[in-house]
Amino acid sequence: MGDHLGYHDDGVHMSQGFPIARIAGIRIRAHWSVLLICGLLAWGLADGLVPVAVPRTPELLSWTVSVAAALVLLASLTAHEVAHSLVARRLGLPVDGITLWVFGGVSQIRGDLATARTEIAVAVVGPAVTLVLTGVFFGASAALAAAGAPGLVVLAAEWLAGVNLLLLVFNLVPAFPLDGGRILRGILWARRGDRSRATIAAARAGRVFAFLLVALGLVDFFATSDFGGVWLVFIGWFLASMARGEQRGETVRRALEDVRVRDVMSTNPIVVPSWITVRLLLEQYAMRYPYTAFPTHGLDGKVDGLVTLLGMKRVPPRQRGERRASEISIPIEQLPIARPDDLVTDLFSRMSSRGAGRALVFDGEQLVGIVSPSDVGRRLQVGTVQPPAAARRPESPPVA
Numbered sequence: 559m560g561d562h563l564g565y566h567d568d569g570v571h572m573s574q575g576f577p578i579a580r581i582a583g584i585r586i587r588a589h590w591s592v593l594l595i596c597g598l599l600a601w602g603l604a605d606g607l608v609p610v611a612v613p614r615t616p617e618l619l620s621w622t623v624s625v626a627a628a629l630v631l632l633a634s635l636t637a638h639e640v641a642h643s644l645v646a647r648r649l650g651l652p653v654d655g656i657t658l659w660v661f662g663g664v665s666q667i668r669g670d671l672a673t674a675r676t677e678i679a680v681a682v683v684g685p686a687v688t689l690v691l692t693g694v695f696f697g698a699s700a701a702l703a704a705a706g707a708p709g710l711v712v713l714a715a716e717w718l719a720g721v722n723l724l725l726l727v728f729n730l731v732p733a734f735p736l737d738g739g740r741i742l743r744g745i746l747w748a749r750r751g752d753r754s755r756a757t758i759a760a761a762r763a764g765r766v767f768a769f770l771l772v773a774l775g776l777v778d779f780f781a782t783s784d785f786g787g788v789w790l791v792f793i794g795w796f797l798a799s800m801a802r803g804e805q806r807g808e809t810v811r812r813a814l815e816d817v818r819v820r821d822v823m824s825t826n827p828i829v830v831p832s833w834i835t836v837r838l839l840l841e842q843y844a845m846r847y848p849y850t851a852f853p854t855h856g857l858d859g860k861v862d863g864l865v866t867l868l869g870m871k872r873v874p875p876r877q878r879g880e881r882r883a884s885e886i887s888i889p890i891e892q893l894p895i896a897r898p899d900d901l902v903t904d905l906f907s908r909m910s911s912r913g914a915g916r917a918l919v920f921d922g923e924q925l926v927g928i929v930s931p932s933d934v935g936r937r938l939q940v941g942t943v944q945p946p947a948a949a950r951r952p953e954s955p956p957v958a
């Protein structure tokens with residue numbers, strides 16, 4: 559069972575799932591697949607360990623204790639994630655919540671504001687909590703055994719200690735996206751002052767480790783036809799895709815580093831009156847100009863929204879002569895606004911969530927451009943032809 563932080567918001571879409579709790583203001587959700595992992599854990603304990611360690615335990619009792627132990631384990635995982643999230647929030651990183659699912663827990667933390675130090679602090683605290691829990695469960699099992707508690711209860715405490723220890727060791731492997739990989743990235747980043755190279759190194763280690771897990775899983779599966787092997791293959795595959803996604807994201811970030819909005823925007827956008835009909839919009843603008851979005855202006859001449867080609871096409875042909883641009887436009891309050899000197903990477907983090915993926919660029923009161931995803935995509939392609947290496951100044955090591 560893996561664990562990682564969803565440091566970037568476009569990696570794994572974990573927003574599905576039902577809310578189960580709220581701890582210190584952090585929303586905790588559970589994906590249905592968490593039932594699968596709970597069931598498997600309880601099964602392993604009730605059907606595998608209990609009959610060996612405490613023979614002649616009644617089936618119902620064994621299952622009750624096993625399910626309870628699996629739930630306590632889930633709580634341990636949650637504590638690990640809550641620690642990541644609380645420290646992140648304390649250090650000023652936005653936290654969207656925690657999702658529990660088949661591979662454990664995911665803290666959704668926006669990492670683009672992180673520094674090397676916050677990265678290390680956030681990554682270290684999860685394993686620290688797991689270490690404490692391992693100690694607590696080992697201590698409890700010893701105390702219970704000394705006090706003459708029933709074997710089943712002692713076994714459950716030992717099992718909790720053992721699984722937490724396993725999670726601790728697994729999480730500390732220096733391979734992204736595991737906590738150990740994040741600590742490695744933070745250390746490399748602090749030492750060399752280059753986030754990109756640190757990320758790429760940690761992600762590469764992540765892919766090597768993921769490959770080893772898959773290989774080990776396949777060998778195990780063919781040698782023993784054991785379910786554990788399949789599990790390793792899944793975890794390896796998941797880790798590899800996370801590492802690859804992070805590596806790709808870092809490449810994009812690097813290509814857009816120091817790129818300003820003025821370098822990617824389409825200039826001199828065609829502004830249309832907000833009172834004309836959709837039919838006129840299509841005939842006089844959409845068919846005449848090679849744009850897929852047009853800002854609108856009101857009677858006072860001020861820009862008040864944006865109509866998109868998609869929005870026009872959504873209006874049934876029969877209604878196009880009656881409905882007006884203002885009825886299908888996105889109001890300006892809902893659009894990301896940028897200035898020509900803003901960094902594209904800053905605008906990006908605001909663009910993803912709202913406004914049809916486009917931003918309006920104002921120079922003072924004057925509308926001077928529009929930024930769309932295709933503008934940025936074009937820039938990225940140009941960027942790969944001409945690496946902006948000469949223009950890049952080394953980042954100073956972050957100290958915040």
Ligand SMILES: [Zn+2]
Pocket residue numbers: 561562563638642684685729737
């Ligand atoms: Zn963790």
